[in-house]
Amino acid sequence: MSTRQKATSTVVPAARTEWRRATWVVLMLALVVPPTCFSLLARTSLLLPLMSLIALVSAAVIALAAWCLSSNRQSAGITLWDVAGGYAFIGFAAGMLSDPQQVLAF
Numbered sequence: 001m002s003t004r005q006k007a008t009s010t011v012v013p014a015a016r017t018e019w020r021r022a023t024w025v026v027l028m029l030a031l032v033v034p035p036t037c038f039s040l041l042a043r044t045s046l047l048l049p050l051m052s053l054i055a056l057v058s059a060a061v062i063a064l065a066a067w068c069l070s071s072n073r074q075s076a077g078i079t080l081w082d083v084a085g086g087y088a089f090i091g092f093a094a095g096m097l098s099d100p101q102q103v104l105a106f
Contacts (some may be wrong), residue, residue: 023080026065030083034058048098055091059084 034054042050046084066080 023065023069023071026062026069027080027083030058030062030065030087032088045102049103052091052095052098055087055094059087059091062087093104 038051038054062080062084066084071080073079096099
């Protein structure tokens with residue numbers, strides 16, 4: 001084995017460890033930030049439209065992170081793609097249940 005092959009084989013696990021840490025940081029932020037924003041910004045009349053907006057933005061950020069990290073979609077466990085899909089589902093459901101007049105009245 002040449003020295004070049006040895007150098008690349010030691011760099012790859014370190015890079016994968018950094019990506020795994022970044023994945024966990026993004027996942028934790030995705031789970032903590034939306035409910036925090038939701039609880040701070042929600043008014044009674046804007047509850048569902050705000051939930052829809054926060055969930056869809058969270059889904060977009062998590063999907064972008066999954067794409068940048070090349071997350072495997074067919075993995076056995078829960079992936080970032082699954083979390084993004086869950087947030088998108090919640091966002092679209094809240095958007096369908098909200099009334100446009102609630103936003104216009106504000």
